[in-house]
Amino acid sequence: MSRLLIPSVVAATTLGLLAAVLPGVGYAESTREFTVVNIETPQGVKVWEPPSLVVNKGDTVKVKLINKLDQEHGYRIADYKIEKVVPGGQAETVEFTADKAGIFPIDCQLHPPHVAGQLVVLP
Numbered sequence: 001m002s003r004l005l006i007p008s009v010v011a012a013t014t015l016g017l018l019a020a021v022l023p024g025v026g027y028a029e030s031t032r033e034f035t036v037v038n039i040e041t042p043q044g045v046k047v048w049e050p051p052s053l054v055v056n057k058g059d060t061v062k063v064k065l066i067n068k069l070d071q072e073h074g075y076r077i078a079d080y081k082i083e084k085v086v087p088g089g090q091a092e093t094v095e096f097t098a099d100k101a102g103i104f105p106i107d108c109q110l111h112p113p114h115v116a117g118q119l120v121v122l123p
């Protein structure tokens with residue numbers, strides 16, 4: 001019994017030391033990459049798909065935006081001061097650190113009737 005106990009005590013102590021020494025250990029901070037594609041539904045509604053992204057606070061977020069339509073479209077997360085224009089048939093990337101938790105609208109600044117999404121940053 002005690003032979004089994006010792007390694008786990010050592011392991012727990014090591015983890016505890018690591019958590020104290022390395023900032024971010026114990027957090028789920030990481031780089032989150034998404035590919036988002038602009039499509040038009042059969043009803044003629046334009047939408048970035050997937051419309052919503054879920055990340056953890058502190059994450060580095062990379063979003064590759066692929067515009068499959070002919071016309072240019074925007075990708076805006078106003079609360080994070082992100083505003084990108086993606087020309088028709090092209091791709092762009094936005095990158096930011098999710099440094100505030102909450103639910104923030106994502107829309108197209110060029111065409112407000114787009115179906116909007118949300119950036120969800122978990123605390």
Ligand SMILES: [Cu+2]
Nearest residue numbers: 073074108111
């Ligand atoms: Cu648009």
